[in-house]
Structure formats: structure tokens, C-alpha cells
Amino acid sequence: MAGARTAEEAAKKVAWINDPRIRGLAYQIVLIAIIVLLGYEFIHNAALNLEKQNIASGFGFLKNTSGFAIVQTLIDYSEESSYGRVFFVGLLNTILVAVIGIVLATVIGFVVGIARLSNNWVISRVATVYVELVRNIPLLLQLFFWYFAVLRSLPNPRQSLEISGSVFLNNRGFFLPKPVFGEGAGLIGIALIVAIVATVAIRFWAHRRQDRTGRIFPVFWTGVGLLVGLPLVAFLVAGMPVTLDYSVLKGFNFVGGLRVIPEFVGLVLALSIYTATFIAEIVRAGILAVSHGQTEASYSLGLRPGPTLRLVVIPQAMRVIIPPLTSQYLNLTKNSSLAVAIAYPDLVSVFAGTVLNQTGQAVEVLLITMLVYLGLSLVTSLFMNWYNARMALVER
Amino acid sequence: MTDRSIAFVRTEYVEKLPAPKTTIGPVAWMREHLFSSIPNAILTFLGLYIIYLVVPPVIEFALVNAVWTGEGRDACLGSEGACWAYVGAYFEQFIYGRYPDAERWRVDLVFSAGALGLVPMLMPTVPFKRANAIFLLGVYPVAAFVLLTGGHVDLNGFLLPDALMAPSTLKFWVDYGIVAAVLAGGAAFLTAQAGADIRNTVRVVLGIFAILGLAIFFAGFDFGLERVETDVWGGLLVTLVVAITGIVASLPLGIVLALGRRSKLPAVRLMSVIFIEAWRGVPLITVLFMSSVMLPLFLPEGVTFDKLLRALIGVALFSSAYMAENVRGGLQAIPKGQYEGAQALGLTYWQMMGLIVLPQALKLVIPGIVNTFISLFKDTTLVLIIGLFDLLGQIQSSFTDPTWATPYTSHTGYLFAAMVFWAFCFSMSRYSIFMERRLDTGHKR
Numbered sequence: 001m002a003g004a005r006t007a008e009e010a011a012k013k014v015a016w017i018n019d020p021r022i023r024g025l026a027y028q029i030v031l032i033a034i035i036v037l038l039g040y041e042f043i044h045n046a047a048l049n050l051e052k053q054n055i056a057s058g059f060g061f062l063k064n065t066s067g068f069a070i071v072q073t074l075i076d077y078s079e080e081s082s083y084g085r086v087f088f089v090g091l092l093n094t095i096l097v098a099v100i101g102i103v104l105a106t107v108i109g110f111v112v113g114i115a116r117l118s119n120n121w122v123i124s125r126v127a128t129v130y131v132e133l134v135r136n137i138p139l140l141l142q143l144f145f146w147y148f149a150v151l152r153s154l155p156n157p158r159q160s161l162e163i164s165g166s167v168f169l170n171n172r173g174f175f176l177p178k179p180v181f182g183e184g185a186g187l188i189g190i191a192l193i194v195a196i197v198a199t200v201a202i203r204f205w206a207h208r209r210q211d212r213t214g215r216i217f218p219v220f221w222t223g224v225g226l227l228v229g230l231p232l233v234a235f236l237v238a239g240m241p242v243t244l245d246y247s248v249l250k251g252f253n254f255v256g257g258l259r260v261i262p263e264f265v266g267l268v269l270a271l272s273i274y275t276a277t278f279i280a281e282i283v284r285a286g287i288l289a290v291s292h293g294q295t296e297a298s299y300s301l302g303l304r305p306g307p308t309l310r311l312v313v314i315p316q317a318m319r320v321i322i323p324p325l326t327s328q329y330l331n332l333t334k335n336s337s338l339a340v341a342i343a344y345p346d347l348v349s350v351f352a353g354t355v356l357n358q359t360g361q362a363v364e365v366l367l368i369t370m371l372v373y374l375g376l377s378l379v380t381s382l383f384m385n386w387y388n389a390r391m392a393l394v395e396r
Numbered sequence: 397m398t399d400r401s402i403a404f405v406r407t408e409y410v411e412k413l414p415a416p417k418t419t420i421g422p423v424a425w426m427r428e429h430l431f432s433s434i435p436n437a438i439l440t441f442l443g444l445y446i447i448y449l450v451v452p453p454v455i456e457f458a459l460v461n462a463v464w465t466g467e468g469r470d471a472c473l474g475s476e477g478a479c480w481a482y483v484g485a486y487f488e489q490f491i492y493g494r495y496p497d498a499e500r501w502r503v504d505l506v507f508s509a510g511a512l513g514l515v516p517m518l519m520p521t522v523p524f525k526r527a528n529a530i531f532l533l534g535v536y537p538v539a540a541f542v543l544l545t546g547g548h549v550d551l552n553g554f555l556l557p558d559a560l561m562a563p564s565t566l567k568f569w570v571d572y573g574i575v576a577a578v579l580a581g582g583a584a585f586l587t588a589q590a591g592a593d594i595r596n597t598v599r600v601v602l603g604i605f606a607i608l609g610l611a612i613f614f615a616g617f618d619f620g621l622e623r624v625e626t627d628v629w630g631g632l633l634v635t636l637v638v639a640i641t642g643i644v645a646s647l648p649l650g651i652v653l654a655l656g657r658r659s660k661l662p663a664v665r666l667m668s669v670i671f672i673e674a675w676r677g678v679p680l681i682t683v684l685f686m687s688s689v690m691l692p693l694f695l696p697e698g699v700t701f702d703k704l705l706r707a708l709i710g711v712a713l714f715s716s717a718y719m720a721e722n723v724r725g726g727l728q729a730i731p732k733g734q735y736e737g738a739q740a741l742g743l744t745y746w747q748m749m750g751l752i753v754l755p756q757a758l759k760l761v762i763p764g765i766v767n768t769f770i771s772l773f774k775d776t777t778l779v780l781i782i783g784l785f786d787l788l789g790q791i792q793s794s795f796t797d798p799t800w801a802t803p804y805t806s807h808t809g810y811l812f813a814a815m816v817f818w819a820f821c822f823s824m825s826r827y828s829i830f831m832e833r834r835l836d837t838g839h840k841r
Contacts, residue, residue, distance in 0.1 A: 125443075136822045145810045334680075363693065370682050
């Protein structure tokens with residue numbers, strides 16, 4: 001403050017209403033008051049309306065008997081099970097679709113994204129057309145296409161498409177042989193664990209040796225050999241305890257084996273093919289973000305194209321790829337709720353659909369459902385943030 | 397060096413030899429781009445095989461074997477191709493749904509007025525952007541509302557008890573006037589406390605109320621148009637109404653939320669973060685379920701919204717969260733000097749935002765807004781799950797019609813829907829890329 005005007009004098013001249021602290025406080029109090037008022041109004045109205053419609057409130061309904069069957073359950077479930085059980089069945093089905101969809105979408109997406117950058121004119125054009133075509137068509141339409149137009153119009157079980165008498169595809173679903181683990185099958189599991197530990201140990205040792213002597217050990221192929229070979233040896237030693245249970249046509253349908261319901265196949269196909277286009281674009285952008293100088297520098301150091309891609313380009317590209325990739329995974333998980341349109345028994349379909357219609361407890365059911373998705377989103381983004389932070393540390 | 401050395405000096409140039417066949421021409425191009433190595437050649441054949449697997453059957457289905465004219469399913473039953481005659485017969489329904497035949501000119505008028513307002517808005521070189529924006533965001537929504545629904549909304553008043561004054565349009569305006577007067581008075585009191593000129597404040601508050609009142613007046617005015625209930629709307633009309641209302645309503649809400657998220661006031665910031673993250677964390681279907689099942693429970697008795705309006709509210713809230721994140725990206729891209737410069741000039745928060753920061757930030761996020769619009773446009777198909785008939789819902793419901801039941805009706809319908817959605821989304825994404833290039837003027841990293 002210049003001259004004779006002191007800070008106190010200036011403060012006196014400012015009206016209380018122009019004090020930013022008082023203003024800020026007032027704004028926040030008004031905002032909170034409005035929200036509390038609205039919340040009270042909503043809850044009050046909801047209580048009145050529910051009472052009028054004779055609908056119970058609270059979470060007691062979760063213990064009631066459901067009384068309906070579900071076509072695909074990963075845990076024991078029958079019509080006598082409770083609504084709480086229905087919730088877990090739906091949740092597991094959602095997670096199953098999301099996980100398999102994410103794996104497939106990632107594989108397709110990376111292949112297509114790299115293909116778009118290929119020198120090969122045919123391949124890059126095919127990839128471009130795929131991306132531009134598929135990502136501009138609504139997912140629900142694609143889901144309808146796969147489910148109603150493709151899977152539902154497959155031949156009936158008697159004329160099903162088959163691959164060497166073990167895999168069958170018809171309008172009842174996708175029939176695969178089911179592995180049956182006999183006595184001694186545990187040995188294979190032990191062998192697999194040993195192989196994993198050995199691979200990690202070899203990788204560690206190879207790193208140390210390379211630092212010391214500069215000699216490179218083929219860790220990748222040794223690892224593959226161990227991971228495939230050890231369980232195979234264990235399988236033979238234990239006297240081949242794993243047998244396959246084939247699906248057999250009996251009457252009008254198949255019995256035995258592993259049946260994958262067409263709703264699941266359709267949903268996974270639609271989700272992974274649609275999301276893969278977005279992942280492909282992310283991968284392409286990520287690789288393009290690594291400047292060409294990096295590749296040239298790597299070549300001038302004498303690295304061959306393979307190690308250049310693996311050691312120089314991909315680690316830097318991953319840093320650009322991972323954050324948007326996370327949001328695509330989340331999108332896929334959320335989009336799996338479209339299952340309700342083709343009646344795949346996921347969380348939204350059985351819980352927010354059937355259970356809500358049976359009990360009428362819309363508020364509780366939708367609250368639980370939304371919290372689950374919110375929770376899945378938060379967990380995924382936390383994990384990805386952690387991974388991202390780890391990746392970013394490599395910088396220096 | 398001897399005397400006899402006769403230097404041979406050519407006086408004309410030799411004819412240029414053509415470049416080797418291996419470096420130019422189609423053969424060389426193919427060598428480089430298709431067969432540069434053995435794995436590359438294998439990939440080329442793989443690509444050609446994929447094309448062979450996909451393209452000929454699609455062309456055969458959509459063009460060669462297709463049936464273009466005919467009445468009823470008999471025309472299409474024999475062929476192995478698309479039944480375009482069915483699309484032709486249903487075309488009007490796919491666009492208007494069950495909107496009454498005699499009133500369809502209103503929909504056409506809304507479509508064409510929207511296109512007329514939008515096209516110059518999207519072209520960066522066309523002048524009068526401000527007038528255009530006022531037309532698109534102010535005049536057009538009211539006009540479209542009146543034309544599509546028929547307007548003549550019943551206004552009954554909301555404030556005074558019925559005993560004092562019977563519900564009527566007049567009562568609504570009396571109530572409206574009371575609210576306006578109270579708010580203007582309150583604002584004037586606060587302004588007086590701050591020692592500033594109250595006339596300006598009162599003018600601003602009353603101006604806002606006058607503009608809003610004008611819109612309500614037109615919505616309530618009887619233009620003599622027949623009332624068309626929203627449950628007969630369908631097809632592309634519903635798709636466009638949901639998508640455009642969603643994006644237009646989410647823009648102001650998204651801006652407020654984005655500002656809230658960057659606010660220094662902890663309560664405001666917390667509320668904005670919770671709101672944004674909650675909507676972004678849940679699937680649109682659960683939001684639509686919520687708006688169709690839960691929203692009626694929250695309203696006081698007697699207040700009902702129709703199904704379309706409830707879906708619109710859900711979609712607008714949902715997309716406002718995404719819009720907020722878009723706008724936040726734009727706000728963060730504005731250099732800090734702009735904020736500081738505005739503050740140094742003595743601008744208030746809203747002046748700083750409205751005159752300095754937002755005009756720059758919103759321009760930067762146009763591509764992002766278009767991309768949000770594309771995904772919203774695709775997501776509008778989900779409204780069929782809560783029983784509204786958008787384009788896809790209308791097509792899906794036409795499959796049950798026995799007059800056109802053939803093995804390929806559903807394939808044809810899906811193909812048609814895919815073409816329409818693809819045309820819209822692809823052109824929008826091209827536009828977004830065009831704007832991105834145009835706006836990328838080099839000051840960004």
C-alpha cells in the first residue's frame with residue numbers, strides 16, 4: 001500500500017460483501033443448502049410414493065427367494081436361491097464377459113493398430129477400413145447383428161458346424177470339449193508354478209549376467225520351453241490324468257462338454273470387435289508419438305529391428321498408450337451392461353432387470369448396481385494409475 | 397601427354413536412360429509396398445484373402461442379389477440378397493416413427509431449419525457467428541419444441557396457494573413476476589451492500605427473466621398446431637432429438653461443472669468432482685433405468701414427465717459429466733498468464749471467465765465436443781431398452797411385421813441402420829479432424 005493509506009484503512013473501505021472469504025463461504029453455504037434441500041425433497045417424495053405403492057424399503061429383500069432360473073451361472077444357483085445370490089451370479093457373469101472381452105479387444109486392437117502402421121499397403125488399408133467402419137456404428141447395433149442375424153440364424157444342433165467332431169457351433173451355442181481333471185492332475189499345477197518361478201529366476205539371473213559380461217541369454221524361448229515343457233512332462237509322468245469330455249448330440253441337443261451360450265458369444269464378439277477399434281487407434285497414436293529419431297539412434301547403436309521395437313519404441317509408446325487404454329477397458333466393462341438387450345444374464349440384466357421388476361425396489365437395486373460399476377471403475381483406475389506411475393518412473 | 401591426344405568432347409547429351417524397372421512404376425511400387433520380404437508377401441496374400449472373404453459376399457448381398465422393388469414378402473422370398481423393397485416400404489416410419497402423416501411437414505421444417513442454422517455455424521469462414529449461435533441455441537430450440545409437440549403448454553402457476561387464485565395461465569405469470577421481483581430485490585440489496593450501482597444489477601436479473609419468460613410464453617402460446625404426444629415419435633426423429641438435446645443441454649451444465657471442479661472453494665470442488673465421477677463411472681443403461689424408474693419416485697405426487705423427457709434428463713446429466721471433463725481440458729490448456737492478465741485488469745471472476753478464458757478454452761475443445769457428440773449419437777440407440785423407438789428401435793420393431801417377414805429382413809434392416817449411423821458418425825469425425833487441424837495453430841505442444 002502506497003502513501004498514507006494503510007492496509008487497515010483500505011480494509012475498512014471494502015464492504016463486507018466484497019470480502020472474497022465471506023463471498024466464498026456464502027456461495028458454499030448456499031450450494032450445500034440447495035443440495036440438502038433437494039436431497040430431502042427427493043427422499044421425502046420417494047418415501048411417500050413407495051408407501052402409496054405398497055413397496056417395502058430397505059435391503060431385506062436380498063434374503064428373499066428369487067424363484068427364477070438363470071441360464072449361465074458360475075457359482076451354485078437354483079430357483080430357491082436368494083436375491084443376494086442373484087446379485088453375485090450377475091456380478092460374476094459381468095466380470096467374466098469384461099475380462100474375456102478386454103483380453104480379446106487388447107489382442108485385436110494391438111494387431112490392428114500395428115497393422116495400420118505397416119509398410120504393407122494392403123494390410124494397412126484393410127486395418128484402416130476396419131477401424132473406420134466399425135467404430136462409427138453403434139455398439140448396440142453390432143450386438144444385435146452378431147446375436148440376432150449371425151448366431152440366431154446358425155443351423156440347428158443336428159446340422160451344426162463342427163471342427164473334427166469336437167467343437168460344434170449351432171443356434172444353441174458353442175460346444176467345446178471340457179477338460180476333466182483326474183487323480184494326480186495336481187502335479188501339473190505344481191509343475192506350472194515351478195515353471196513360472198524358474199522363468200522369473202532365469203530372467204533375473206540373465207539380467208545380472210548381461211550386466212556383468214554383456215552376453216545375452218535367450219530368456220523368452222527358455223521361458224516358453226519351461227512353461228510348456230514342464231507341465232507336459234508332469235502330464236506324461238502322472239499317467240495322463242486329464243481327459244476331455246466331448247459334447248455329444250443326443251436327441252435335439254448336445255449333452256456333456258462345455259456349452260458357451262450364444263448370448264455370451266455374441267456379447268464378447270461385439271464388445272471386443274468394437275472396443276478393439278478404439279484400442280487400435282490408441283496404439284497407433286502411441287507408436288507415432290515416439291519420434292523417429294529414437295529408432296534411428298537405436299539402429300545406429302547397432303540394435304536390430306526386433307530389440308529396437310522391444311527395448312526402445314514400445315516402452316516409450318506404452319507410457320502414451322496406458323492412460324487412454326484404461327478408459328477403454330472401463331468403457332468395455334460399462335458397455336457390457338448392453339447384455340440386457342440380448343438377455344445375457346449379467347448384473348444389469350438379472351439384477352437391475354428381473355429382480356427390480358419382481359421386487360419393485362428400484363432405489364435400492366439401482367443404487368447397488370450403480371455402486372458396483374462405480375467401484376469397478378475406481379478399482380480399475382487405481383490399478384492403472386499405479387501401473388502408470390511405475391511406467392513413468394522409468395523416465396530417469 | 398602427347399600432341400596426338402585428341403580429346404573427344406561430345407557436343408550433345410546422351411539420351412537419358414529410363415530409371416530401372418525395379419525402382420519406378422507399378423512393379424517397383426508393388427515390390428516395395430507388398431512384397432519387400434517373404435513375411436510381407438505372406439501378409440499381402442493374407443490381406444487379399446480377407447478382402448476376398450468379406451467384400452464379394454457383401455456386394456452380392458447388398459447389390460447383386462438384392463430386391464429393389466415389390467409389395468410384401470413374396471417379392472423378396474426367393475432371393476439370397478437384401479430386401480431393399482422392405483426398407484422402401486418402411487422408410488417414412490424409420491424417419492418419423494408413428495408421427496401423424498398430416499403433421500410430418502413440421503418435422504421436415506425442424507430438420508431443414510436445423511440444417512440451415514448448423515451448416516454456416518460449422519464453417520469457420522462464414523461470418524455472423526454470434527447471431528447464428530443465438531439462433532441455434534436460443535430461437536431454434538423453442539421453435540423446434542413448439543413445432544414438434546404443438547406447443548400450447550398448460551401453465552398453471554406454481555407458487556401462490558390455489559385458494560388465493562385459481563390455477564390459470566394468468567396465475568403462472570403472476571407467480572413468475574413475484575419470483576422475478578424477489579430475486580431482483582435480493583440482488584439489489586446485496587449490490588447496495590457492496591456500494592455499487594443497483595440499477596445495473598436489477599437490469600441484468602430482470603433481463604434474464606424476460607428472455608426466459610419470452611421462451612415460456614412462446615411454448616405456452618396457442619399457434620393452432622395440433623398436439624402430438626411424444627409416444628408417437630420415433631425413428632431418426634427421436635435419435636436426433638435425444639442426441640441434440642443431450643449435447644445442447646450438457647454444454648452449459650458441463651461448463652459450470654468444469655469451472656466448479658477448478659474452483660478454489662472446497663465444497664464446490666468436492667460436489668463437482670463427486671457429480672462428474674459418479675456419472676462417468678456408471679453405464680448409460682443404468683442411468684436410463686434410473687431416469688425411467690427412479691425419477692418418478694422422486695417427484696411430488698401429481699407431477700409426471702413423459703418417457704421421452706425422462707430419458708432426455710438422464711442423457712443430459714450423463715453427457716454433462718463428459719462435457720465437463722472436455723471443458724476442463726480446454727481450461728487447463730489456457731496459459732496462466734491469461735488468468736493473471738484478466739485479474740490484473742480488475743475483472744471479476746465471471747468477467748474473467750466469460751470474456752477471457754472461456755472463449756479461448758471452448759474454441760480449443762470443439763473437436764472434443766464433436767467427439768462427445770459422436771459417442772452420444774451412437775449411445776442414443778440405448779433408449780430402445782427403456783421402450784422408446786429411436787431409429788434402431790423402429791427398425792427392430794418392424795421385424796415383427798408378417799407382411800415383410802423373410803429370412804433376410806433383419807439383415808437388411810441392420811445394414812440400413814448401419815449405413816445411416818455410419819454416414820452421420822463418419823462425417824462428424826471427419827469434421828472433428830478438420831477442426832483439430834485448423835485449431836492447431838502451433839502454440840500447443
